[in-house]
Amino acid sequence: MSLEAHIEALKEKHSVLETKLEQENNRPMPDDALVHTLKREKLHVKDEIERLRH
Numbered sequence: 001m002s003l004e005a006h007i008e009a010l011k012e013k014h015s016v017l018e019t020k021l022e023q024e025n026n027r028p029m030p031d032d033a034l035v036h037t038l039k040r041e042k043l044h045v046k047d048e049i050e051r052l053r054h
Contacts, residue, residue, distance in 0.1 A: 003052060006052065007049055007052055007053065010052075011049065013045050014042060014045045014046060014049070017041055017042040018042065020038055021035065021038045021039065024038065
């Protein structure tokens, strides 16, 4: 897998996590532990994208 393809895959994963996070936050009683986990994973993916770009 090329670097660009890997970055694109990470961007897609970041987008999926964002969607899951929005869905969870829009529920009547969001699961705080799940929200925290999704945010942490999303941040990890974002950091990985930035690391690969530089």
